[in-house]
Amino acid sequence: MVSKYPSNIVKMVFVPELNKNIWGGYIPPKKDEIFSSWFLRLAQAHLLKSHSFSKLTLEGYSLWNRDNDIYPNDFLIKVIEINTPLSPVQINNLFLINYEGFLFERINKQGFTIGLIPLKMYHRKRTGKGIMYCPCCLKNNHYYKKQWRVFYSIACLECGVLLRDDCTECENPITYHRLEQGNKNEILNFPLNYCAYCHSDLCKNPIRASKTILQFQKKINTYLQNGFTENLVYSHQFFEMLYKVSALISREHDTWGRLRKACCIEFGNIPTIIDKPFYLSTLKERIDILLLSFKLLENLTLFENIVRKHNIRLSELTKDKTIPFYYLNRFKLAK
Numbered sequence: 001m002v003s004k005y006p007s008n009i010v011k012m013v014f015v016p017e018l019n020k021n022i023w024g025g026y027i028p029p030k031k032d033e034i035f036s037s038w039f040l041r042l043a044q045a046h047l048l049k050s051h052s053f054s055k056l057t058l059e060g061y062s063l064w065n066r067d068n069d070i071y072p073n074d075f076l077i078k079v080i081e082i083n084t085p086l087s088p089v090q091i092n093n094l095f096l097i098n099y100e101g102f103l104f105e106r107i108n109k110q111g112f113t114i115g116l117i118p119l120k121m122y123h124r125k126r127t128g129k130g131i132m133y134c135p136c137c138l139k140n141n142h143y144y145k146k147q148w149r150v151f152y153s154i155a156c157l158e159c160g161v162l163l164r165d166d167c168t169e170c171e172n173p174i175t176y177h178r179l180e181q182g183n184k185n186e187i188l189n190f191p192l193n194y195c196a197y198c199h200s201d202l203c204k205n206p207i208r209a210s211k212t213i214l215q216f217q218k219k220i221n222t223y224l225q226n227g228f229t230e231n232l233v234y235s236h237q238f239f240e241m242l243y244k245v246s247a248l249i250s251r252e253h254d255t256w257g258r259l260r261k262a263c264c265i266e267f268g269n270i271p272t273i274i275d276k277p278f279y280l281s282t283l284k285e286r287i288d289i290l291l292l293s294f295k296l297l298e299n300l301t302l303f304e305n306i307v308r309k310h311n312i313r314l315s316e317l318t319k320d321k322t323i324p325f326y327y328l329n330r331f332k333l334a335k
């Protein structure tokens with residue numbers, strides 16, 4: 001049984017339509033808002049810092065020393081369900097696990113899930129550039145979206161601009177929860193569109209996305225929404241393949257680097273990711289690689305021709321793990 005906290009600390013209000021009491025400062029999540037952003041705003045609406053609000057409402061549920069946006073536990077869902085108008089489905093929708101079956105087949109609760117950008121956390125600090133943002137969306141509405149944690153998000157279709165994954169002034173990662181630190185009397189020194197390190201406005205000088213990038217993003221978003229591609233491949237299989245090809249062409253390798261070499265001959269130089277796995281690449285590092293892999297997967301005939309022309313072994317694609325059947329079959333036939 002989940003206990004309710006004393007109403008004299010966080011005031012409750014009775015909502016006749018719901019026939020229950022809810023948190024007095026309740027505010028609904030915004031469109032595609034991610035849990036940590038909503039929870040921070042919710043705490044502010046109660047004139048509390050998130051840590052204090054969590055202490056009072058969630059029995060001190062640990063908020064910022066782990067990646068809280070991946071999936072909720074049952075306790076969290078229950079408390080939010082009891083104290084807000086949100087249904088369990090709406091609550092689940094605040095978390096990245098909601099992409100299950102679309103962006104990836106199953107979420108990995110123990111570690112890294114391909115398709116989500118890791119935060120690379122060290123206590124409350126984040127060393128990875130795992131949170132992206134659209135400078136225009138953030139300027140108009142001070143909150144963070146779930147799609148900004150997706151590895152394949154590179155532009156905002158609504159605003160037509162490139163996303164960013166750091167502060168353009170000091171190049172530190174986005175860590176909006178740290179905006180709460182260092183001031184006992186005020187909840188936030190700066191709104192959510194400010195850098196927690198240098199306090200500069202994150203929304204300055206947005207850069208227009210190219211037509212190619214917007215076309216890429218449109219397809220990615222459509223696949224993610226529909227759950228399948230134009231070839232009726234499950235979207236999570238398409239994303240698995242997109243990651244596989246991107247990771248493969250992102251590094252030079254004597255044995256497993258033939259596809260990269262072939263692509264360099266066919267399309268020109270490809271950026272190299274050195275000293276880290278591809279999933280830890282920054283947005284800037286991965287854009288061109290993703291675009292090229294996407295081009296190959298969108299035109300499998302072109303891909304097959306390159307495989308044939310440069311005599312690329314299927315084992316280069318399947319050496320760690322087999323690839324989805326649809327692609328495996330196409331490449332087998334192409335040999």
Ligand SMILES: [Zn+2]
Binds near residue numbers: 135137158159
């Ligand atoms: Zn935008």
Ligand SMILES: [Zn+2]
Binds near residue numbers: 167168169171195198
């Ligand atoms: Zn900064």
